[in-house]
Amino acid sequence: MSTEDNNIQNQHVNEADAEIELSEEGLNELRQVRRDKLKKLQDMGRNPFLVETWDVKNYSKDIKDNFDAMDGQEVTCAGRIMAKRQMGKASFIDIQDKQGRIQCYIRQDAITPEEYEIFLTYDIGDIVGIVGDVFRTKHGEISIKVHELKLLSKSLQILPNKFHGLKDQDIRYRQRYVDLIMNPEVRETFILRSKMIKEIKKFLEGRDFLEVDTPVLTTIAGGANARPFVTHHNTLDLDMKLRISNELYLKRLIVGGFDRVYEMGKMFRNEGMDRNHNPEFTSMELYQAYGNMEDMMDITENMIATVAQNVLGTMQIEYQGKKFDLTPPWQRLSMQDAVKKWVGEDFDLITTDEEAREVAKKHHLEDVEKMTRGHVICALFEEYCEEYLEGPVFITGHPVEVSPLAKRDPKDPRITRRFEAYINTWEIANAFSELNDPIDQYQRFKEQQEQLESGDDEAHPMDEDFVNALEVGLPPTGGLGIGVDRVIILLTNSPSIRDIILFPTMKPL
Structure with a gap:
């Protein structure tokens, strides 16, 4: 791999890599750009939403864990683009599958200039299928050298940028699908x-x-x-x-x-x-x-x-x-012994409902008049004992x-x-x-x-x-x-x- 190829990893040109928070107006503009890209692909007869299948044979973690056996072998993977670094006639993308992420190296002369130009329009969040050979870069990262690339689904939304991530707890619960992607x-x-x-x-x-x-x-x-x-x-x-x-x-x-x-x-x-x-x-x-x-x-x-x-x-x-x-x-502990230990009331000595209700009043329980001895024991336990049960x-x-x-x-x-x-x-x-x-x-x-x-x-x-x-x-x-x-x-x-x-x-x- 050339020096130029190694420098590719330092180039960041995708909108999701920006270290700024985009306004809603800015986000809407980026969403429109993505729809425009989709329309262009559809006009070219390359509608990604018409793709039905991709024969996934390999996954990121399996490739990394078995690199010695798979070095130089062809693999077929699919995943979501999570990072994109490009410069000139070569690029790197990171794709995320069910096992994790793996880096993919894409050269213009490996997939044809025409395909490479189309690839340059791909966005973070897009789902792609790749075929390529396993190798290790000069920086030591296990990667895939791609010789076949296909867009399987176009992402029309903007994923949270990688610097700020998806931190808002309410959004994480409401949009679990994004939470799973980002975290x-x-x-x-x-x-x-x-x-x-x-x-x-x-x-x-x-x-x-x-x-x-x-x-x-x-x-x-x-x-x-x-x-x-x-x-x-x-x-x-x-x-x-x-x-x-x-x-x-x-x-x-x-x-x-x-x-x-x-x-x-x-x-x-x-x-x-x-x-x-x-x-x-x-x-x-x-x-x-x-x-x-x-x-x-x-x-x-x-x-x-x-x-x-x-x-x-x-x-x-x-x-x-x-x-x-x-x-x-x-450990085993009776409810009555717990009340004796943490409340200080011995219900071996409290035998009637009337006596129990007086104890309940002493400890500021509510709706005391309807309580029996058993109700008081349970209420005291729940109010004053549960907090000690590590x-x-x-x-x-x-x-x-x-x-x-x-x-x-x-x-x-x-x-x-x-x-x-x-x-x-x-x-x-x-x-x-x-x-x-x-x-x-x-x-x-x-x-x-x-x-x-x-x-x-x-x-x-x-x-x-x-x-x-x-x-x-x-x-x-x-x-x-x-x-x-x-x-x-x-x-x-x-x-x-x-x-x-x-x-x-x-x-x-």
């Missing part, structure tokens, strides 16, 4: 997400769980205490709801004879939005006949630890500067009043055989020894229905068909729900749930 680490996060979901499924399938699908549209939004989204089915003239949980359908399958089932999918809750909450989110629930709460603990800690080990290569993770050891077994830790002993689907603890019928798992003060899992007593279940549904009719729009509605299923007979069963998004936030060290959902819910502009 390689974002793409890596979603690749990790996919790998983690595969590992969860692999773990469960290794334990003989069957993956199933249950309804997303329902007439009764049960399985959790949350406000549903409501829609209307025109043909049936029937109000329907998007599911807030898939629990009750999965339990019906256990009744029907499937001993181990799970489903991962979207749930919908018409609630607030923050760094840990999106109205549409991914959850996984599983149910194991003849299992109990301890079996669910074993699955939870081993599943998350295995995912971390197999995807990240370690069970020691770091999240936003804090370190966590996911190695099983995890974890990983299992919180057990939830009051029966806040656990309408969990089996009572035979040692203390005021609490249930339930746990919630916490890491970084976040609840990431919820599990029960499932309530299978239809009489008890009906009574709890009835109490929840009364709360619903009294204005608590997050109370659990009556589901008589589910009670009927329990009357048919649900074997002793362990059930587990895991907030998949929250686990992925932690394992990818992402600041917000919006960073691990490709298209998070956004208010229209």
Whole structure:
């Protein structure tokens, strides 16, 4: 390669390389220039939007990782132009494919003068197909010497310039397609997400769980205490709801004879939005006949630890500067002991609802008059204890009043055989020894229905068909729900749930 060829790399003549912020008027002019270029190509009979296919055989990282074997070999690639450096009769472009970027060297005498002149009109953002030979430049960069070049798609928009990048968080979420182009680490996060979901499924399938699908549209939004989204089915003239949980359908399958089932999918809750909450989110629930709460603990800690080990290569993770050891077994702590530890109230000594309400007033809880002893314990825990749960830790002993689907603890019928798992003060899992007593279940549904009719729009509605299923007979069963998004936030060290959902819910502009 000549000295002139090496100097090409220092020439920057594309509008996206400018170190200035363009005005909207300037951007509109550049967009028009691109449309004019497209029109010229179409008039020449070279409309890129009529191209249907390109036989991609090679990718950037594979070429770089296997350079010794591929040096001098012909490769066929495709990608988006991310940088363009030209001078005279030769140019360099960087193309970006699914694996990363690779430099391509284009000489006029290698693709004909006519083709080279057309190539000079290509813009950053255009998608091209190339055929060329692998080589290493005098500067040591693995590159492709192009002898065939084709425009596969014309970009009519202006990508953010490389110096300022795409930093505006709101635009990144709204235009994820641009975010993925400009920020390689974002793409890596979603690749990790996919790998983690595969590992969860692999773990469960290794334990003989069957993956199933249950309804997303329902007439009764049960399985959790949350406000549903409501829609209307025109043909049936029937109000329907998007599911807030898939629990009750999965339990019906256990009744029907499937001993181990799970489903991962979207749930919908018409609630607030923050760094840990999106109205549409991914959850996984599983149910194991003849299992109990301890079996669910074993699955939870081993599943998350295995995912971390197999995807990240370690069970020691770091999240936003804090370190966590996911190695099983995890700590166990009862909700009542947590309240005693961090609030200073011993509910072994507080046995009546009246006494509990006085404690609630002392600690400035709201709506005290409607509370029972169990409600007060839970409210104190949520208000004053969760912030200390760095974890990983299992919180057990939830009051029966806040656990309408969990089996009572035979040692203390005021609490249930339930746990919630916490890491970084976040609840990431919820599990029960499932309530299978239809009489008890009906009574709890009835109490929840009364709360619903009294204005608590997050109370659990009556589901008589589910009670009927329990009357048919649900074997002793362990059930587990895991907030998949929250686990992925932690394992990818992402600041917000919006960073691990490709298209998070956004208010229209």
